[in-house]
Structures are given as C-alpha cells and as structure tokens.
Amino acid sequence: MNNMIVMPMIIPLLTGIILVFFRSYIKVQRVLSFLALVATAGVSVYLLNKIQTDGILRLDFGGWRPPYGILFVADSFSVLLVLTTAIVSAIVLLYAFSSIGFKRENMFFYPFALLLVAGVNGSFLTGDLFNLFVCFEVMLLASYVLITLGGKKVQLVESIKYVAINVLSSWFFLLGIAYLYGTVGTLNMAHLSARVAEVGQGPLLTVISILFLIVFSLKSGLLLYFWLPGSYSAPPTAIAALFGALLTKVGIYAMFRMFTLIFYHEPSITHTMIGVMAALTLIGGSLGAIAYKDIRQIVSYNVIITVGFILVGLAVSTEVGFQGAIFYLVHDMLIKALLFLLAGTMIYLTGKTRIEEMSGLIGNYPLLGWLFFLTTLSLAGIPPLSGFLGKLYIGQGAVEAGSYGLLALAFISGMLVLYSLLRIFMNTFWGETIISEEEEVPLKKSLLLPCVLLGIATIALGIGAESLLVYVEDAAYTLMNPEVYVDAVLGNRK
C-alpha cells in the first residue's frame, strides 16, 4: 500500500476542481495550477526513487485485493512518463500565462488543462483495463473542451472531426474490452497477462489484440493518423503544445503495455503488424513533413514520424530497443512541446503561417532562431542532445533483431525530419530581414522563457542521460519480463 501513487492523478484533479471556485481570480488560478504541477513532479521523483529500492508499487483502491478491485500500479516506465508529463505541462502552462488570453482563462482553461494532465497520469498509472478506458475518456473530454475553447470557426470544424474519430476509437476500445472480458473473464492487466499465458494466445485472443491495436493506433496516430494534422493545428499554441507532447504518447504507452504485458505470445503476427504499420507511418509522415509549407502542418507531421519511430522499438522487441523507445518517448515529450511553442511563437510574431512568407527572422529575434536550430539538431539526434541516445538504442535494437528494413526507414525518416525542419529554419530565419525594426513585434520575455527552459531540458537530458539510465534500464527490464509486473500485482506482498 502506498497512497502516494494516486497523487499524480489526484493533485491535478483536485486543484482543477478548486480552481472552478476562483473563476474571476486569474492570478490565483495561474499560481495554483503551476504549483499543482510542480507538486506532481515532486511526487513522481519520490516514487521513481522508491521503485528502485522497493520494486514495483501498487495501490488497491478501497483495500480490495487484485484481481477484484481496481488498482494503480507504478513501475519505472509509467512513473518516468508521469514525471515528464508534469514537467512539460508546467512549462507549457508558463507559456499559456502570457499567450492564452483572458477570454480563455476565464472560460476554465486551467481546470481543463489540469483535468487533461490528471487523465494522462491516470492512464499511465492504472493497472486495470477498464480504468484505462475511463482515464482515456477523462483525458479526451478535457481535450475536446480545450480544442474548442474560444470557439473560432476553424476550431469548431476541426474539433467535430477530432471528437467523431475519438468516439469511434473509444467504441472499439469498449468492444475490445467486452470481447476480452467474455474470453478470459478479467480486466486486471496483470491477471489478464497471467490468464492469457495460461490458456495460450489462440487465434481468438490474437484477433482481440488486433482490435486493441486499431484502438491505440487511432489514439496515437500510428498509420491511422489522417485526423491528426488538422486537429493539432487548429487550437492556440499552448494547447497544441500540450496535445503534441502528451496525447499521442498515451496511446503509445498503452500499446507498449498491451503488447509487452498481455499479448506478447504471437509476435510473428502482432509485432510484425506493428512493424509494418510503423514503417508506413514513417513513410507517410515524412512525405507530409516535406510536402507542406504551413509551419503548423509540418510540425504536426513531425509528431506522426516520431510515433512511427518509437514503435519501431516495440516492433523489434529487444531490451535495448525498449530502452531506446523509452528514452525517445521522454525526449520527444520535451522536444515536441518546444517545437510547437517555437512554431506558435513564430506565427504570433509574424502573423503568417506559411514558410515562404517569412524571412530573416534571425535578425529580429536571434535567441528564438538559435533555439529553433537547437531543436532541429536535437530532433535529428545530434550527439550531446537528448535525441541521440534514443535513436542509437532503437537502432541497436533493430540490428539485434535483424530488422534492417525498419532500421533503414527509421534513419531515412530521421534525415527527412532534419530536412523538413532545416527547410523551416532556412526559409524563415535566414535570408533577407523583411521586418524593419519599427514594425518588429516585441518578443515578450514571458514567451521566450518557457522555450529556453525546454531548450535547457533537452540539453540536460542529453548530457545527463547517464543518471537517467538506471530508471530506463529498470523500465525496459520490466517490459521485457512481464512476470515481474504480474508478481508485483498478484503476489501477496502488501
């Protein structure tokens, strides 16, 4: 029993609810929401270190022992993601303070942002499949509201698409849960794992697993990403950054859990499918990233490429591959938030969205330009920055598994990511400075600060990767050996 495990979900939830009463006190809302996320980050650091000494932690709600009750399970993988979520969303909120505008702040922006974080953290921590569905829905409902907040035409039209596709994928999720419950009679993930291992993953269970693959592909944008670029470029910058950093990652996390903990017996079918889908995602995402000239579209397609790249780590299913995928997940949450914030800042400063309409911004805003360059390098995986280790390990995993095709695609797509971002950089920051000093929109320090913080984070994550390695190794070990997780949940250790 450790009640701390539920805190990463409860702190944002409770704060979000309390903020409803402070509707007109914007300052109070800002301070409280920021403090709540900092506290969440603190709790996750504590949990992360406790897991290293005590092993996987669990909390049975209401004292109902598994498999009867619902529970939260904290292993290194989930808590690492919870920690990153808290840090990234705190920094994005800093950006929102000065960019989101009074109208949205007054319409409960902060409560819904915190609710989104609560849903994301709940999805990472839960140890029960139905509870995962509920947390997904909490997160999605918050995201529905956030994407429509402000009610501009383009937002409304895009959000109809977004909501409709998510309603459909949630329906598939419930369908999968129903079939799974009818087949093995439990929904506790550890219990599921044990039972599926007992009866063997026959054709029926494999079909159900593919149903879950569809669900999480829709949520994470693996191959079924057609809805993503439109929806992610509609809302204001801070909200788009939250979406880009968090939402697809939850789908990726769920996919890792399902296919390492429960459905790992038929890799020749399921993991091959994931591999093919990842390959197609890499190709499609790269095409999109180099074809468009709208910054927001390019950035959204970069999200898709990353999804494909991380799932290469799952498709090869070696311990090193998992380590790489986990590293890359953490890295990508930071860097995608930064990329979205930078793109949004550029659009805010110039009032244009297409790259050929901007030029020579580096003359006006040098720091912004160099930050963008740093982001580009980090995404491409240039050594001292945070993207390097993840790419290296995923590559190593692919070599170990002999998937040279995936390896080649992953690295070609990496080059194309570099190309697509350099294209933005060359077109917008270099060239003739067209904005004269009088016309220059002043870049507020409060907008630049969050970007600088995230930039520092990506450097720190690159240089300090050594200290994170302990946790990542532990996380990958648990993914590789599902019985560790099952023992921790179903064993009688309290």
Added chain:
Amino acid sequence: METLITILAGVLVTVAVYLLLSRSIIRIILGSAVLSHAVHLLLMVMGGLKKGSVPLLGEVSDRYTDALPQALILTAIVISFAVTAFLLVLAYRTYQETGSDDLREMRGFTDE
C-alpha cells in the same frame, strides 16, 4: 437469449454505421449514440445473462449473476452521455458559426 441479444447488437451497429456515414452532423451524433448502446448490450451479453441470483447482500443463493458488466455499462453510459451532450453543444455552436450542419460544406474550411 444470448444469441438474440447479440443479433440485436449487430442490428444496432448496422443502423449506427448507416447514420455515421451520412453527412449531417445530427445524424452522426445519433449514430454515435446508437453505436454506444450496441456495445453496452454486447458488454452485458459477455458477462452472461441471468445466471443466478441478484448479487446483493442478504440474497441467499448458490449462484450469483456477475455484477461487473453492470458496473462497466453504467460507467460507459455516463461517459457516452457526457460525450453525446458535448457533441450536441458543439454541433449547435458550429451551426451558429457556419450556418450549416453538412460536413461536406465545411470541408477545407480555413478561417474567417
């Protein structure tokens, strides 16, 4: 009985798919509502229909009906209720802004 309910769920899915494929937003919302009811029925069938006594304290029986699917369905109903309500408000606001509930007319909408 199980077979009948499963067929009913199938019919509901058919109806829902037909509605979802239309262009009017209101039909799509109705379709998504019907779709969720279909899966609720399926959840109930998966738990087994009426196998024993009511699972309440004080009932004496050697067999009890599985209570879990009911709990799942209740939760799922609440969620689909919330989503449907949100979709209705969204459709109404979109209609106010764009003056249309036809998805094809909204296609390729940029801004202002």
Added chain:
Amino acid sequence: MKINDVILRTITKLVVFIILTFGVELFLAGHNDPGGGFIGGLVLSSALVLLFLVYDIETVQKGIPVDFKKVAAVGVLFAVGTGLGAVAFGAEFLTQTFEVFHLPVFGDTELATVLLFEVGVALTVVGTVVTIILSISEDV
C-alpha cells in the same frame, strides 16, 4: 407566442416535489438496494429540468440562485475528499467504512462514509446535467 400552459404549471408545482422526494428516496435506497447517487441525482435533476421547461430560466434562477457548475465542482470535491479522508486515516485511497450509532429517533442506525461519497456523486450529476441543459438552451 404565449401558449396557455396553466395545466402544466399547476401540475408542475405539485409534481416537482414528488419527483424531488422520489429522488431522495432512490438516493437513500442505494445503500443496500438498487438506487444510489447517480440515479438519485438524475431524478433530482429531472425535477430541475422540468422547472426550467415550465418557467423560464430567469425565474428559476431567481428562486434557486445557484451556479450549477459550482454544484458539480462541490460534488467532485466531496467524492474525491472521502477518498482522501481514507488516506488521512492511513488506509488505502477510497477505502470506505461504517459504524452503527444509536440515534435518538432512528434507533440503531448504520452510518457509512460511502454516503458522503454518494452525496458527491449526486451533486456532480445534478450540476453537470443542469449545466448541459442550460448551455444547450441558451439563446434559443
């Protein structure tokens, strides 16, 4: 156009109280029988919705000057609060307990913390349903 709805108005005055009582009855029944916070809350909110339908929004808001968004928030606070109460006593999150008390009129009564949780659920349901109805009906 003003329709003559005198029958509806008269009946509503009576029926609303029946519905409200039934809602409370369902809510309390939930302790050991079918019923509970969710269903009770839905019935309670149906009474409110009936009021909104028969009278207009301003009149009802004058009689019940409550912000229903805040009602929902209070509800969630209650529900999460009982969960955290268990944490304060060193038990697992959301643990519920009960105790039998001897009360003057009711005799031996079982009081359970789950009642507080259900109060939270009921308030949340009332708040959410009324908020949704109000936001759809605005400026129609």
